[in-house]
Amino acid sequence: MKWSIPEKIIDRGREYVKEKRVIDIEQDIEKQVWNAEVLGDEIYHVVLDGTAREKDFCSCLYWDEHGFCEHTVAAELALKEQGKSRIITKTTSSLPIKKATSSITDMFTKGLLQEQQSKQTQEIVPLSIDFLIETIETNNYYSEQSILGIALKIGYTDVKNAKMYIIKNIGEFLQIYKKRAVYSVNKQHAFLLAKGAFADDVENLLKELAEIYQTNQLLGIKGFPVKGKIEKRYLALPIFHGKELIKSIDQTGRLHFKISGTTFQHLLFSDEKLPLSFVITQPKSAIFQLTIEDPTTIFLSYYHWVIIDQTIYSLTDQVEKIYTTLRQLLKRLEEPSIFYDSTQVSELFSRILPILKQIGHVQLDKTVKNQLAFFPLHAVFYFRKHAGMIKVRVDFYYGETLFSTNKRYTTKKVEDQEIIRDIQKENAIMDVFQQFGYAMKQTGFEKKLPAGEALYHFFARELPRFRKLGTVKVGEQLSKLFLKAENHQPLISVSETTNWLNVKFDISGIDEKEVDAVLTNLMKKRTFYTLESGEILSLKSEEFNHTSQVLTALRKKTASNKQTIQVPKNQGLIIEEILGKDKQAAFSTSFKQMVFYLTHPEKFAVQLPKGIKASLRHYQVEGFYWLKMLSHYQLGGILADEMGLGKTLQTITYLLSEKEEGKQKAPALIVAPASLIYNWIAEIKKFSPTTNVQIIFGNKDERIKLLANAEKQDILITSYASLRQDVEQYKEIKIDYLILDEAQMVKNSGTKTAKALRSLEISKKFALSGTPIENNLEELWSIFQLILPGLLPSKMIFRKMRANDIAKVIQPFILRRDKQTVLSDLPEKIESNLYSVLTEEQKTIYLAYLKQMQADIQKMDQATFKKNRLNILAGLTRLRQICCDPRLFIEDYTGGSSKVEQVKEILITAKKNNKRVLLFSQFKGMLSILEKEFQRLDLETFYLSGSTKPKERINMVNAFNDGQKDVFLISLKAGGTGLNLTGADTVILYDLWWNPAVEEQAASRAHRIGQKKVVEVWRMITEGTIEEKIDSLQHEKRALFQQVIQGNEEQLARLTEDDIRNILNIGM
Known part of the structure; x- marks a missing residue:
């Protein structure tokens, strides 16, 4: 044990040993140390050096400051008590050391009970503290750099004339205070700093001082740059909250404030x-x-x-x-x-x-x-142009007294008084000239006359800066170099021609040959234009800003040496919206009329063709007006009526009207899915028997032969696949009209079919589709690129557009009505869900597949998921097939299908009640299984799939509508569009599809014009499976379609990564 350790510390160590506070002590022969745990106010870790150097360690704060403590002493004394030497040699046997406690339980108990026991055994004596604040010099020469130190005195409260003892080490005192232990001021006097020993206000101050000390220790704050070291009896008064601390101390009445020998009491701030x-x-x-x-x-x-x-x-x-x-x-x-x-x-x-x-x-x-x-300063700046330079005279006015940079202008009007000049402000003005590159001359300032952009900045930035400092006067020769925007306003006129809108720009007071260059500068967002004369035309005005918006909206560059921009007519509403309230804009009568009809198509009244053999409903007449209006202005659009509202009839009426009015000079081309081309010719012959129509179908040679006589026909009908193969032949034929039926077939702009259609030069183009958006908005963009190119911006820009902004642009060019709104006489459609439960064998197979997929996908990050997307979708299809019937892919499966049994019961009941049924499934194999099941029940069926030939398809549809057979089995993809099956009054969707629009199309095969009965739609769902998730997903994703097409709440589905991860949570 070191001889320098004070006796009082050794005495405390003895007390620790006596109280058995050395909980554990063990030797580490390799490191030659003793490791001990000593119980103080907390458990401290002690390391005793097992060599003669005695470099010990303790985790307490006291050891950190002094290099020794009662805990290290106690550990060494505990060793001696057991007859052990602290010196460890390599040969020392590793004998177990007797522990003061034998278990963690004892250590835990002693630690918790120590404070309570001390409270019970120690008597609390009231104590007083005096607070001394004194200066501590930091510099021999500058007394103002002194700092303030806080020192303390301690004594008994209840003792008369009790002596107050100076605390020699305030840091040690505050540490002991926190431990609520005994503090010795000398060998004769010690004070128990117990809780309750101090008055409340003093208690709070001591806590605050302890926190300040601890913070200084933790942050390594050594204090101020004082001479030598701050005595340990002082704690430096904190700078930032010293004021509040002194106020608090002063309120105790025990503050002694002594600075440079002067004592202050009851200080005021x-x-x-x-x-x-x-x-x-x-x-x-x-x-x-x-x-x-x-x-x-x-x-x-x-x-x-x-x-x-x-x-x-x-x-x-x-x-x-x-x-x-x-x-x-x-x-x-x-x-x-x-x-x-x-x-x-x-x-x-x-x-x-x-x-x-x-x-x-x-x-x-x-x-x-x-x-x-005393007078306020008023500065006047005289700018003039002279000999290729800008020269400036500056006059400083104080009342009527003038001080000028040109001395001959200086005057003094006040006699016998000294004018007090604002030197600071005058110098600030001089600095501004220096900033703008002026040189000081005898009579003022000057710099070379700038040109181009620098001249614009002189007028637009420099002069306004000087106007903030005083009055600016500009000479005539200099001022005429700057043409203010408000004196040269742009004038815009808009007129309509046969194929284009002409937007003409003029600028008052500017030569016509320079107008085009001004417009080019506007499009480049420049704020000025330098005329050939060197004059600067400012382009900063609300009117020029409007003009810039027009140019940006048109997305066209001005033609060289022209003041007129030709833009497609489909941009008319955009121009009208931007310029409608612009007083500088003039619109031709024909343009105003076009804008009116685009926004009120129902007012474009024309006669129905005499040869049409049908009575059009009111909404169909309005649809006919809409088609005629757009056609009149060489525009196109999408007729997006809900399935079953007669888009075909409205189109036939439009084409017949064009023929009767003599506007049709070449045939119209109708492109439709192969399954619908015979439906089209049947409808044309029914409603417009005088129309010459030809189907372009068959093999390549047969189609080319038919196209040889194309110009003799009024209407040509072909499939998308045939057109793609024959596009070169169609380019050789003059075609006036293009009708794209089920236009969602070209929803991908990158396909060969879409590219082939875009290559055809046809002036009037329309698309028919009940679902122009099936998955995402880019499908709509693709269709408009075919029928109205230029209406929408590039795909990159389009992707960033908000749905509401898209709806605003396309509104005049898309017409959408639903059955609920326009067909009050159409019978009701009742939609219901039918639930079933997997059989036990189905469930076993389903859970096995599900858990495997969940385990695989859970391990995937986004990149891995994207890479394996096709495999994941295939896995989802397997789960759906298990819900339908595991026989779809398991040959020897015999465990049954609850959904098959359920649909059999439904159809038996339907036949008894004279119901006619359409049954849709995505899986061709499922339809084959059901066909065999129904044969055993004596249910007669038609079966339509993608391989059914168009003529056979029409024959089956007509036979079913005439009352033949009980059930029509239809592939969802093959028969979801273009069929009129009003002979049915019940629709069964055997398995669900991600996209609710596809299911809606299927239901509309029966629920359409001509239906006399209430139509029931049954959606079959297996409980607790992926099918419930699909149903939920469809409800969540019905905002996109109606938001863009009709402006309310509905959305079509697209299966995203989040959707798939959500779907696969089911069954866990």
Whole structure:
């Protein structure tokens, strides 16, 4: 044990051993140390050096400061008590050391009970604390750089005339205070710093001081740059909350504030201005004296405090800097007075005194007041052009007195008084000239006359800056170089021609040959244009901004040497919206009429063709008007009526009207899915028997032969696949009209079919589709690229457009009505879900597949998921097939299918009630299984799949509508569009599809014009499976379609990664 350890520490160590606080002690022969756990106010870790060096360690704060403590002493004494030496050699046997406690339980119990036991055994004696605040010098020369130290005295409260003992080490005291232990001021006197020993206000202050000390220790704060070291009895008063701390101490009545031998009591803090006086007198003519009266007793710069009498004045950072500078200057003066002659008086009054007013009070002698004249400064700047230079004269006015950069203009109107000039502001103005590159000359400032962009900046930035400083006057030769935007407004006229809209631009006062260049600058977002004459035309005005918006909206560049932009007519509403309220815009009568009909197509009244053999409903007539209106203006659109509302009839009526009016000069081309081409010819012959129509179908040679006589026909009908193969032949034929039926077939703009259609030059193009958006908005973009190119921006820009903005652009070019709105006489459609439960064998197979998929996908990140997307979709299809019937892919499966049994019961009941049924499934194999099951029940069926030939398809449809057979089995993809099956009154969707629009199309085969009965739609769902998730997904994703097409809430589905992960949570 080191001889330097104080006896009181050794005594405490003995007490620890006696109280069995050395919980555990073990030797580490390799490291030659003893590891011990000692119970103080907490459990401390002690390491005793097993060599003669005795470099011990303890985790307590006391050891960290002193290098020894009672815990290390206790550990060593515990070793001695057991007859062990602390010196460990390599040959020392590793014998177990007797522990003070035998278990963790004992250690835990002793630790928790220690404080309670000490409370019960120790008597609390009231104690008092005196707080001493004294200065500590940090610099031999600058007393203001002193800091304040807090020292403490301790004594008994209840003892009369009790002596107060100085605390020699405040850090040690505060640590012991936190432990609520005994603090010894000397060998004779010790105080128990127990809880309750101090008054509440003192208790709070000690806690705060302990926190300050601990923070300083943790952050390694060593204090201020003092001479030597701060004595241990002091704790430096914190700068940032020293004011609050002193106030709190002062309230205890035990504050002793002593600075430089002066004692202060009951100090007051003030934020008022310092009681300094700056007196200006005039001892002799033309001489002014500044006398400084500073009653300051003490200045503490670190704290920004000035102490005068019993008041501490708190200074702001700015005031403290000024005051510090003032004191340093005063130290250099024998007397606190400074003299100024007449040439310096303006400097004194305009620059020095305003600064001094921030820290004290300025007093002017009456004589001085009479000698001075004060006026606000007003600057006038004269800019003129001369010999390729810009020259500037600056005049400074003070009342009627003028000081000019050109001395011959300087005048003085005030007699017997000195004008106080604002030197600071004058210098600031001079600095601005320097910033703008001017050189100072005898009569003012000058710089080379700038050109181009630099000249524009002179007028647009430089002169406005000087106008903020005073009055700016510009000579005529210089001012005429800048043409203000408000004096040269753009004029826009819009007129409609056969194929285009002409948007013409003029600019008042600008030569026509330069207008095109001005427009080019506008499109480049430039704010000016340099005319050939060198003049600058400003383009910064609300009118020019409007013009820029028009140019941006048109997305076209101006043609060389032209003032007219030709744009597609489909941009008409955009132009009207931007320029509608612009007073500078003029619209031709024909343009106004076009805008009116685009927004009110029902007002475009034309006669129905005489040859149409049908009575069109009111909404169909309006659809006919819409088609005729767009056709009249060489525009196209999408007829997006809900399935079953007669899009085919409206189109036939339109084409017949064009023929009867003599507008059709070449055949119309109808492109449809192969399964629908015979349906089209049947409808044309029914409603327009005088129309010459030809189907272009068969093998390649047969189609080419038929196309040889194409120009003799009114209408040509072909499939998408045939058109793609024959596109070169169609390019050789003049075609006036293009009708794309089920236009969602070309929803992908990158397909060969879409590219083939875009290559055809046809002036009037329309698309028919009940679902122009099946999965995403890009499908809509693809269709409009075919029928109305240029209406929508590039795909990259389109992807960033909001749905509402897209709806606004396409609104005139898309017509959508639903059955509920326009067919009040159409029987009701009742939709219901039918639920079933997997059989036990089905469930076993389903869960096995599901868990395997869940395990695989859970391991995938986004990139891996994308890479394996096709495999994942295949797995989802397997789960759906299990719900339908595992026989779809398991050959020897015999466990049955609850859904098959359920649908058999439904159909038996339906036949008894004379119901006619359409049954849809995505899986061709499922339809084959059901066909065999139904045969055993004597249910007669038609079966339509993708391989069914078009003519056979029509024959089956007609036979079913005539009452033949009980059930029509239809592949969802093959028969979901283009079929009129009003002979059915029941629709069964055997398995669900991700996209609700596809299911809606299927149901509309029966629920359409001509239906006389209520239509029931049954959606078959297996409980607790992926099918329930699909149903939920469809409900969540019905916003997109109606938001864009009709402007309300509905959306079609697209299967995203999030959707798939959500779907596969089921069954867990």
